[in-house]
Amino acid sequence: MGNLNKEIRDGDHPDITEERLKSTFDTHKMAAQIYNSQRAADRRNEITSAVLKIPELQDIKPLPFLSREEKVEEAARKIGILSEHLYDLVNVNDGAELYHLNNVVIGGEGNPLALHGVMFIPVLQAQATDEQKKKWLYRAMKREIIGTYAQTEMGHGSNLRKLETTATYDKATEEFVLNSPTTTSMKWWPGNLGKSTNYAVVVATLIINEKDYGPHSFMVQLRDENTHKPLPNIEVGDIGPKMAYNATDNGFLKLNHLRIPRTNMLMKHVKVEKDGTYIKPPHAKMSYSAMVHVRAHMNNTMAYFLASSLTIAVRYSSIRRQGHINPKEPEVKVLEYQTQQHRLFPHIARAYAFSFAGAETVRLYEKVKKDMESGETELMADLHALTSGLKSVVTYLTMQGIEQARQSCGGHGYSMASYISEIYGIAIGGCTYEGENMVMLLQLARYLMKAAKAVKEGKKVEGLVGYLSAPDNRHSLIDRTPEKSYDTYLKTFEHIARQQIFRAFDKLEKMLTSGLPHSEAWNKCSVELTRASRLHTRLFIAQAFARRVHDVVDFHIKEALDDLLHLHLNYELLDVASYALEDGHLCGEQMNFIRSELYRSLGKIRPNAVSYVDAWELSDMELRSVLGRRDGHVYENLYKWAQNSSLNRTDVLPVFEKYLKPLMMSARKNSKL
Numbered sequence: 001m002g003n004l005n006k007e008i009r010d011g012d013h014p015d016i017t018e019e020r021l022k023s024t025f026d027t028h029k030m031a032a033q034i035y036n037s038q039r040a041a042d043r044r045n046e047i048t049s050a051v052l053k054i055p056e057l058q059d060i061k062p063l064p065f066l067s068r069e070e071k072v073e074e075a076a077r078k079i080g081i082l083s084e085h086l087y088d089l090v091n092v093n094d095g096a097e098l099y100h101l102n103n104v105v106i107g108g109e110g111n112p113l114a115l116h117g118v119m120f121i122p123v124l125q126a127q128a129t130d131e132q133k134k135k136w137l138y139r140a141m142k143r144e145i146i147g148t149y150a151q152t153e154m155g156h157g158s159n160l161r162k163l164e165t166t167a168t169y170d171k172a173t174e175e176f177v178l179n180s181p182t183t184t185s186m187k188w189w190p191g192n193l194g195k196s197t198n199y200a201v202v203v204a205t206l207i208i209n210e211k212d213y214g215p216h217s218f219m220v221q222l223r224d225e226n227t228h229k230p231l232p233n234i235e236v237g238d239i240g241p242k243m244a245y246n247a248t249d250n251g252f253l254k255l256n257h258l259r260i261p262r263t264n265m266l267m268k269h270v271k272v273e274k275d276g277t278y279i280k281p282p283h284a285k286m287s288y289s290a291m292v293h294v295r296a297h298m299n300n301t302m303a304y305f306l307a308s309s310l311t312i313a314v315r316y317s318s319i320r321r322q323g324h325i326n327p328k329e330p331e332v333k334v335l336e337y338q339t340q341q342h343r344l345f346p347h348i349a350r351a352y353a354f355s356f357a358g359a360e361t362v363r364l365y366e367k368v369k370k371d372m373e374s375g376e377t378e379l380m381a382d383l384h385a386l387t388s389g390l391k392s393v394v395t396y397l398t399m400q401g402i403e404q405a406r407q408s409c410g411g412h413g414y415s416m417a418s419y420i421s422e423i424y425g426i427a428i429g430g431c432t433y434e435g436e437n438m439v440m441l442l443q444l445a446r447y448l449m450k451a452a453k454a455v456k457e458g459k460k461v462e463g464l465v466g467y468l469s470a471p472d473n474r475h476s477l478i479d480r481t482p483e484k485s486y487d488t489y490l491k492t493f494e495h496i497a498r499q500q501i502f503r504a505f506d507k508l509e510k511m512l513t514s515g516l517p518h519s520e521a522w523n524k525c526s527v528e529l530t531r532a533s534r535l536h537t538r539l540f541i542a543q544a545f546a547r548r549v550h551d552v553v554d555f556h557i558k559e560a561l562d563d564l565l566h567l568h569l570n571y572e573l574l575d576v577a578s579y580a581l582e583d584g585h586l587c588g589e590q591m592n593f594i595r596s597e598l599y600r601s602l603g604k605i606r607p608n609a610v611s612y613v614d615a616w617e618l619s620d621m622e623l624r625s626v627l628g629r630r631d632g633h634v635y636e637n638l639y640k641w642a643q644n645s646s647l648n649r650t651d652v653l654p655v656f657e658k659y660l661k662p663l664m665m666s667a668r669k670n671s672k673l
């Protein structure tokens with residue numbers, strides 16, 4: 001039998017090999033859990049190997065040394081080369097393969113086709129009529145045209161009902177007149193809008209006979225297909241540098257009374273007839289489908305970002321030696337410190353949890369998408385509630401985890417050589433895009449309050465909120481359960497979420513009864529409401545993790561995942577324990593029990609720590625991190641990496657003659673006086 005950890009190679013740093021030899025499970029079999037099938041895990045590795053054989057697809061130099069213009073150019077260069085090899089490298093109908101190819105070749109900082117794939121094509125698939133698909137979708141899929149999704153404006157992103165861009169129907173010419181009447185009405189932020197795309201689905205407020213019908217989607221050609229020059233009545237450009245994503249040209253767009261044919265409104269579900277008659281869609285929010293698409297996939301992209309940072313931090317922690325635990329022995333790997341384990345291991349568990357919760361979410365999304373094609377909309381509210389909560393909680397916890405990973409690498413974590421700061425910048429955009437986190441938590445809260453009301457009225461609720469009607473224990477039985485039974489943990493999470501949901505509900509009801517208008521009462525309860533949403537979502541994540549462990553057949557994989565789940569449940573419970581302490585559901589003795597289980601878990605995870613992150617099978621090419629190198633040879637490569645700095649091209653910089661020398665000369669002269 002070969003090594004269980006598949007990353008072991010001759011010549012690797014002995015400290016990292018020592019870690020890998022301790023693995024109790026086959027890392028490639030674990031990858032099948034993370035990527036949902038052995039075939040998917042195999043394909044990732046096959047794609048990586050194929051890419052490594054194409055020299056033009058390698059980074060020209062480490063990305064942190066490129067200017068913004070060079071980053072934009074480098075991503076476009078690779079997209080061009082990728083297009084030539086695409087059909088040999090991946091199944092173009094498999095989103096996961098395309099996503100992996102993008103991560104390996106280009107990385108997370110963006111590329112000219114990002115929004116084209118992530119939103120433009122999905123919005124056409126969901127909202128275009130067959131005729132419209134013939135006109136744009138098939139051309140888009142062949143990349144004859146490149147598009148984006150232009151919704152957010154300078155003045156409004158969250159509140160879509162107040163978008164200022166108007167699409168006014170002109171019955172006489174059967175056209176819509178698209179207009180940006182103010183500075184704040186300019187589209188601002190859409191990815192790749194600035195310089196790359198020649199088409200956009202523009203979301204604008206539909207006006208017919210002076211009546212406002214709210215946001216609707218319109219296809220707009222932005223640039224000439226040959227010259228790429230902006231078309232008349234269109235001003236378009238890049239919004240400038242950002243915290244991250246600097247290979248992406250997020251853009252602005254001003255439409256000056258631009259006329260487009262009536263048939264450019266996406267009309268699969270909703271219609272404006274020639275005479276201006278408006279025909280409602282089966283569900284008012286069907287036009288929000290592109291956002292739900294991205295939200296549904298974000299758990300997995302966040303899990304990936306988190307796992308990337310943890311791979312870097314855990315591998316580095318296994319070769320970084322500093323300080324002593326036993327003064328008579330050599331300096332220890334920093335991974336031996338309990339504080340380091342506590343800083344990293346719970347986030348490893350979260351990365352797995354997000355991936356498992358993500359798989360369930362994508363399954364529900366696919367079902368709802370299929371339903372919607374035939375006009376069936378019953379599950380849309382459930383999906384919207386689930387994805388709103390998850391996108392908020394998962395992005396926020398990912399942000400925390402990546403920052404802990406960075407800090408756990410000490411000084412070198414702060415260097416771009418770690419690449420963690422770039423991953424952080426990319427990932428935290430997720431707290432904002434596709435619905436600002438608080439706004440989305442409040443969307444979930446609407447759903448939870450409806451469920452709470454139904455329960456108060458004696459109705460039984462089911463599905464995602466079924467636990468609100470289920471029997472509850474006054475006191476948690478957490479310390480009276482056989483080992484590896486997680487039922488009492490999940491029941492405790494249920495209790496906490498239920499209590500908070502009803503606490504928020506009661507507060508809201510009390511204010512409404514006192515005569516406060518609903519929107520004011522809602523605002524005064526909104527912190528409690530967002531707490532309810534977070535607890536509900538964290539319960540879902542824990543349940544999804546437990547469901548996956550329950551379903552695993554392979555003994556060693558199940559055992560390893562079980563250890564992570566145990567850590568997850570104890571760590572997460574400690575994080576929210578105050579909710580259970582205040583009504584006596586948990587007592588001080590049980591808190592001690594949870595704490596000691598947590599510490600026991602850290603010890604149990606420790607021997608497999610490197611293998612848990614190796615199981616994500618993130619290649620050096622996609623990690624782009626000196627600290628996270630698979631072979632553990634960090635120090636010599638850190639030195640090599642620094643040689644890329646343009647400041648090192650000469651021993652003496654011109655600034656010396658220009659500024660520093662005169663400064664020192666004058667100081668020396670003065671001190672002689």
Ligand SMILES: CC/C=C\C/C=C\C/C=C\C/C=C\C/C=C\C/C=C\C=C\C(=O)SCCNC(=O)CCNC(=O)[C@H](O)C(C)(C)COP(=O)(O)OP(=O)(O)OC[C@H]1O[C@@H](n2cnc3c(N)ncnc32)[C@H](O)[C@@H]1OP(=O)(O)O
Pocket residue numbers: 095096099118149151152157158159160161191285288289291292293294297298300301380381384432433434435436439443446447
């Ligand atoms: C393996 C991978 C494969 C493929 C990869 C796929 C995806 C990629 C994944 C990740 C991305 C990776 C990289 C991306 C890189 C960069 C970012 C890229 C793009 C970013 C794009 C954007 O940001 S686009 C702009 C996004 N903007 C928003 O999200 C705006 C947020 N605001 C809103 O959504 C709405 O305004 C609102 C929902 C907050 C309120 O809407 P409103 O119309 O005002 O409604 P309300 O009155 O509040 O509510 C009325 C009822 O409607 C219900 N509702 C609302 N929305 C929905 C919905 N979508 N579905 C169902 N129901 C909905 C709401 O709950 C209310 O119901 P009630 O019953 O309570 O009345």
Ligand SMILES: Cc1cc2nc3c(=O)[nH]c(=O)nc-3n(C[C@H](O)[C@H](O)[C@H](O)COP(=O)(O)OP(=O)(O)OC[C@H]3O[C@@H](n4cnc5c(N)ncnc54)[C@H](O)[C@@H]3O)c2cc1C
Pocket residue numbers: 115149150151152155156157158159188189190191245250429432433434435436437438439442
């Ligand atoms: C990297 C990145 C990529 C993006 N890509 C695109 C794209 O491709 N296409 C596109 O159209 N857009 C894109 N966006 C825009 C993005 O979707 C919006 O910025 C986002 O939806 C937030 O809206 P906002 O900027 O209006 O925030 P605001 O709503 O102004 O948020 C500011 C504050 O107000 C609070 N707030 C707002 N409303 C409420 C409320 N009702 N209740 C309580 N608090 C509230 C928020 O919680 C937040 O704290 C992108 C943004 C980023 C950062």
